[in-house]
Amino acid sequence: MDLPALPQRMYTLGEEPPALKSISYHTDDSKLFTALRRALNADEYEELKESKLGVFIKFKELNFGWASRLVHYMLSFQLNIKKKYELWSLVGPQPVRFSQLEFKHLTGLNCDYIEDLENPRVEVTKEMAAFWEMMGVDVDAGPTTEHIKAAFGKCEKWSREDRVRLGYLAVFTGFIEGRKYSTATRASLARLVMDLERFENYP
Template identity: 55%
Template sequence: MVASEFPRRLYTKGFEPVPDKSIGYYSDDYRLVHALKLALQEDEWEEIYESPLGVFLKFHDLDFGWASRLVHHMLTFQIVCKQRYEIWSLIGTTPVRFSLHEFEEITGLNCGYVDDLALTDLALSDDTRAFWELMGVDTESGPSTIEIIEACSNCSSWSRDDRLRLGYLGIYAGFIVATRPGLSTNINHARLVMDLEGFKEFPWGRIAFQHLINSVKEKDLSKNIHIEGFVQALQVWVYYALLDFAAEFGEPLPNDIQPLLLAYKGSRGRKNVKANMLKQDIVLKLKSTTEVFD
């Protein structure tokens, strides 16, 4: 497919919106992670750390360098995509995709299909009501990040399972949906925490991806924006798609680390990011030509 056959760009080439302020986000809240670490016993923290959702805590430990300008440029390179849960961006004349498949590759999260992802029939049990009251949260609302932080200072006398529930709710609120700290989370998804084993195995990757991509698609990139959800996955997506660029600008960690989310330190404040991203297209075309003649 030649460039002229691609759908139109969201922004005219060469006239993409220039980033003014850094893209705002709510994920990887240091106050929340710090509060959880103080609230949980060492073995409780370790259990969550080594669980399927522990990838977020391991990511936090990287002190990942957020590169807002890099993500902004990648999003302004978008072409019109009618698929609700896909983004396509053109790097020069090379299209790269961000979909549930790439998100799963990057994060290693469970992105499996379930019939009722919204859990519309989940009832309020007596145990759930008691735990919500213990946290000091309205029984008809999912706990906000602020409410979870506040509960962390009052949980020393709780049972081990209840502190684990608090820890998993912190990951749900602070990384998976990562919305404004004072905003209530989805009540049905939050209630799943009463079954600790079921909570760990739920396809949270699908929830995290949908929340992120819905937030991205509703933004006007010509304005200052905040993105909800685990926005750092978009930066790692750039590294995923542009390997030579990633080697120079992503501060890759040694050895073959999986998932890819944990393979880069990220970088802040690099100059000429856009020019170096577009240079990648030349590299890709040269590689393609080499493969043809090999």
């Protein structure tokens, strides 16, 4: 049986991005996860774990490390297609689709359309400025993973709501953004944490 003609691969065979540096390299900070677990009370931790963002904590608790290898395989054998929100990869000789629909079903995260996704409008309030000051972060900057870990060391007397906010930010910086530990996250998205329901449901 003849195989159908397929689009070219995104990467030339043998020139795929190295897995250690390209996939989950900055999203496996065991110190951040340990600090998160220690800083929150049991009920606060369970609230975060049962939220929509709790899927990341559950994956971490399951030692879901093989996921990065699977994603790396999918990206290495990715086909160059025109659809923006679909990823097609070769598994053996067969093309397989992974789209936002599959991502939504797998994670339970909100994938609905929203305008200006990368830059939501969030007003800087006195409450937000005070929270950023407690974290030791400039109000015009997003926190780094290092900021979050440092804040966990001094949040014992914070209000319950502020500790939960800090927990959400830990998930955001450590699992969603996954940037280098000293690199600030996007302030426009981090600021959403002042409204936990909006933050949790943001696509």
